[in-house]
Amino acid sequence: MERRKRGLAQVLFYGGALLLAIWTLLPLLLITLAAFTSRSELYSWPRSFLPRELSLESFLYFAKAHGVMEATLRSILVALLTILISLLIGAPAGYALSRFRFRGREAFRLGILMTRMFPTSLLAIPLAIMYINLGLYDTLLGVSLMHVTLALPFVVLTTASLFMKIPYDLEEAALTLGCSRLGAFVRICLPMVTPGLVAAAIFTFVVSWNEVYASSVLTLRNRTLPAHIMATLEASPLNFRFAGGFFMTLPALVFIFIIRKRLLHMWGVAINK
Amino acid sequence: MAELRLERVVRRFKNVVAVDNVNLTVRDREFMVLLGPSGCGKTTTLRCVAGLEKVDQGRIYIGPRDVTELPPKARGIGMVFQSYALFPHMSVADNIGFGLKIQGRPREEIKAKVERMAKLLHLDSLLDRYPAQLSGGQRQRVAVARSLVIEPQVLLMDEPLSNLDAILRLEMRAELKRLHREIESTTIYVTHDQVEALSLGDRIAVMQNGRLVQCAPPMEIYDHPANIFVGSFIGTPPMNFLEGEPQGRSGQLLIRGSTFTAPVPPALWEQVGKLKKVVVGVRPENIEVVLAAEAEATAAQGTVGVVELLGDHKLLTVDTPERALKVSVPPTAPVQVGQACGLRWKEDKLRFFDPETGWAITA
Numbered sequence: 001m002e003r004r005k006r007g008l009a010q011v012l013f014y015g016g017a018l019l020l021a022i023w024t025l026l027p028l029l030l031i032t033l034a035a036f037t038s039r040s041e042l043y044s045w046p047r048s049f050l051p052r053e054l055s056l057e058s059f060l061y062f063a064k065a066h067g068v069m070e071a072t073l074r075s076i077l078v079a080l081l082t083i084l085i086s087l088l089i090g091a092p093a094g095y096a097l098s099r100f101r102f103r104g105r106e107a108f109r110l111g112i113l114m115t116r117m118f119p120t121s122l123l124a125i126p127l128a129i130m131y132i133n134l135g136l137y138d139t140l141l142g143v144s145l146m147h148v149t150l151a152l153p154f155v156v157l158t159t160a161s162l163f164m165k166i167p168y169d170l171e172e173a174a175l176t177l178g179c180s181r182l183g184a185f186v187r188i189c190l191p192m193v194t195p196g197l198v199a200a201a202i203f204t205f206v207v208s209w210n211e212v213y214a215s216s217v218l219t220l221r222n223r224t225l226p227a228h229i230m231a232t233l234e235a236s237p238l239n240f241r242f243a244g245g246f247f248m249t250l251p252a253l254v255f256i257f258i259i260r261k262r263l264l265h266m267w268g269v270a271i272n273k
Numbered sequence: 274m275a276e277l278r279l280e281r282v283v284r285r286f287k288n289v290v291a292v293d294n295v296n297l298t299v300r301d302r303e304f305m306v307l308l309g310p311s312g313c314g315k316t317t318t319l320r321c322v323a324g325l326e327k328v329d330q331g332r333i334y335i336g337p338r339d340v341t342e343l344p345p346k347a348r349g350i351g352m353v354f355q356s357y358a359l360f361p362h363m364s365v366a367d368n369i370g371f372g373l374k375i376q377g378r379p380r381e382e383i384k385a386k387v388e389r390m391a392k393l394l395h396l397d398s399l400l401d402r403y404p405a406q407l408s409g410g411q412r413q414r415v416a417v418a419r420s421l422v423i424e425p426q427v428l429l430m431d432e433p434l435s436n437l438d439a440i441l442r443l444e445m446r447a448e449l450k451r452l453h454r455e456i457e458s459t460t461i462y463v464t465h466d467q468v469e470a471l472s473l474g475d476r477i478a479v480m481q482n483g484r485l486v487q488c489a490p491p492m493e494i495y496d497h498p499a500n501i502f503v504g505s506f507i508g509t510p511p512m513n514f515l516e517g518e519p520q521g522r523s524g525q526l527l528i529r530g531s532t533f534t535a536p537v538p539p540a541l542w543e544q545v546g547k548l549k550k551v552v553v554g555v556r557p558e559n560i561e562v563v564l565a566a567e568a569e570a571t572a573a574q575g576t577v578g579v580v581e582l583l584g585d586h587k588l589l590t591v592d593t594p595e596r597a598l599k600v601s602v603p604p605t606a607p608v609q610v611g612q613a614c615g616l617r618w619k620e621d622k623l624r625f626f627d628p629e630t631g632w633a634i635t636a
Contacts, residue, residue, distance in 0.1 A: 172325050173358035175345040177423065178375035187375075191362050 028249065035059065035246035039239045062243035065236075071228035074140060078215075078224055079208040081144035083201045086155045089148070091197065094159025095185070099168065109160075112153045120150075124217040131218055138220045146218060147208040154207070155200050162196040163189065199259040206252045274459050275336030275349075275426040276301045277322065282331035284317055291317040293483035294331070299427070302457045306474035308464060310506065314483040315463045319429050322461065323352050335426055346375075351425030351458075355432040357416040359404040365415050366391075366400040372423035390422045393455070410441045417449075421456065428458040434469065446472060467507045471495065479503050495556075498624065501631040504554050510588065510599040512554045515573075516628055519545050528553050528625070532594045533573035533616075535623055540636040545625060551634070552626040557601040559622035562589065562608065563615040571615030573598075577608050591616065 038055035062068060097109060136142035166189055174184035215227040223231060229244045277299040284292040291314045299305040307315040320326035322333060324345035332341045340348045359368050366387050373383045391397045394414040404412055413433060420428060434442045450473055453460060464470055470477045471491045478488040487499035498504035504512035517530035526537040528551050535553045537545050545551055563571050575593035582604060589600040589608060625634040
C-alpha cells in the first residue's frame with residue numbers, strides 16, 4: 001500500500017516535470033529546427049517536421065541583415081559593462097552583508113529583493129525622461145545602468161552567500177601573518193570565491209543579453225540585439241525571426257548549462273540564509 | 274622572543290564586560306596557559322593580544338613596545354586558530370611560507386625556512402599536499418608551523434587541540450611541550466581543559482567572568498586555589514567543599530559542621546576567627562577512609578555510596594549528612610558499597626575559604 005502510494009507520487013512528480021520540460025523545450029526545438037531550415041523549405045507547404053537538409057542560409061541572412069552585427073556588438077558591450085559595474089558594486093555589498101553585523105542588516109537584505117518588486121514597464125517612461133535630462137538616453141552606459149539594477153540584487157545576495165561560506169578565521173589568520181585588511185581579502189577571500197564570482201558574472205551576462213523591454217525604451221539608434229530584433233520583427237521574414245530567436249537563446253542556454261550546478265547552489269544558500 | 278604585558282585591559286561587548294581589568298605579565302620564553310570555562314573571556318583576551326579585537330581600556334606591551342593600537346601584522350605575534358584556519362587553496366608549503374611571502378623574503382630563503390620548520394614538525398613529506406588531504410593532527414602541525422616560521426615574539430594558541438580526538442590530543446600535547454622546549458617562544462595558550470593546562474603550563478592564569486582570578490604555577494593552582502571556583506574547576510573530580518563555623522576548643526581552632534570537624538592551622542586563626550562561617554576545601558586524595566572499627570575517632574562519618582574503579586585508583590562517593598564527598602583511595606582498598614566509614618583529613622592539605630566572597634583565607 002505504502003509502496004503503491006510512493007509509486008503514484010513518483011509518477012505524478014516525473015509526469016509534472018516532463019510536462020514542464022516539454023512546455024519549455026518544444027518551442028526551443030521548433031525554433032532551432034526552423035533556424036536550420038532553408039528559406040524555400042520554410043515557406044513551402046506541406047512542410048516536414050525535420051528539415052530535409054540542414055542549411056545555414058537563414059543564419060547568414062540574419063547575420064548579414066542591416067544592423068544585426070552592430071547590435072550584437074552593442075549587446076556584448078552592454079553586458080560586459082553591466083558585469084563590471086554589478087560586480088564592483090555588488091561584491092563589496094555582498095561582502096559587507098556576510099561579514100559585518102550592522103543595524104538594519106536584515107532590512108537591507110530584504111530591501112534588495114524589493115527593488116525587483118516594480119515592473120520595468122512602470123519605471124520605463126520616468127526613467128526615459130530622466131535619462132534624456134541626464135544625457136544618458138540612447139547610450140550604452142544608460143542601458144548598462146538599467147541592467148545593473150536588474151542584476152544587482154542577484155549579485156549582492158549570491159556574493160554574500162559565497163563570502164559567508166569562507167570562514168572569517170582565514171582572513172584573521174592572514175592578518176596575523178602580515179596582511180592588511182585589504183591584502184587578506186585579495187589574497188585569501190578573492191581566490192576562493194573566484195569560481196562563484198565567474199558564475200555570478202555569467203548570470204549577469206545572461207540577464208543583460210536577454211533584456212528587451214528597458215533596452216527598447218531607453219535606446220533609439222543604439223539598440224541592443226534584443227531591442228533591434230524586437231523593433232524589426234514585424235517587418236522581417238520568417239527565416240530572420242527564427243534565426244534571430246535561435247541566436248538570442250544560444251548564449252543563455254550554453255552559459256546557464258555551464259553554471260547550472262553552481263547556480264542552484266548559490267540560490268539555495270541565498271534562500272536558506 | 275619577548276615579555277608580554279597586559280595592563281588593566283578591558284573589552285566590552287554592548288552590556289557584557291568580556292575582559293574585565295586584566296593585568297597579566299608573561300615572562301620571556303614562558304608558556305602561559307589561559308584557563309577557564311567557555312565564555313570567561315580567555316579567547317577574547319588572546320584576540321586582544323593578537324590585535325584581532327580592539328581594547329576598550331588598558332595597554333598591551335610586547336617587550337618594550339606599546340602595541341595597543343597596532344594592527345596584527347605590526348605586533349610580532351603568531352597565532353594558531355582553533356579551526357587551524359589553513360588556506361584551502363594553497364599547498365602545505367605555501368601555507369607555511371605565506372607569512373614570509375607577505376614579508377617579501379627571497380624565494381630561496383622562504384624555501385629553506387619552510388623546510389626547516391616542516392622538518393621540526395614532521396611535515397617534510399607532506400609539503401605538496403593540500404589541507405583537505407591532511408588528517409586533523411597534520412593540519413594542526415601545519416597551523417603551528419605557519420605561525421612559527423615568521424619567528425613571532427609571542428606565540429598565541431587558541432584551543433589548538435580541541436578539534437582532535439582523545440588519543441591524538443595526548444600525542445600533540447606532548448609534541449607541543451617538546452616543541453616549546455626547542456624553540457623557547459613566549460607562548461599564551463588558551464584552553465578550557467584543565468588537564469592540558471596543568472601538563473603544559475609554566476604558569477596557569479585562571480579566568481572567570483572576564484576577570485583573572487589566579488595566576489600561578491600548576492601545582493600552586495592545584496594545591497592552593499585562590500577561590501572556590503578555581504578549586505572546583507581544576508582537578509577531576511573537583512575539590513570537596515564543606516561549610517562550618519569556627520570554634521575554639523582546648524587551645525585549638527576548629528571548623529565545625531553538623532557532622533565534621535577540621536582543625537585550622539595557627540597562622541590562619543586570626544583571619545578565620547573573624548568569620549561567622551567558613552568553607553573547608555579538601556581534594557579527594559587528601560581524605561583517608563577509616564573502616565568501621567575505629568571510625569568513631571575520625572573527623573567525619575559517612576557511608577560509601579558509590580565505588581568507581583578507575584585503574585590506578587578507586588573513586589568513592591561517600592555520603593555524609595552534610596553532602597556527598599569524593600574520596601580517592603588505592604585500587605586495592607577493601608571498600609564495599611553501603612559500608613559505614615570514617616574520614617580523616619590530611620590536615621596540612623586543608624584549605625579555607627570565606628563563603629561570602631569565595632576567596633581563600635591566607636595568612
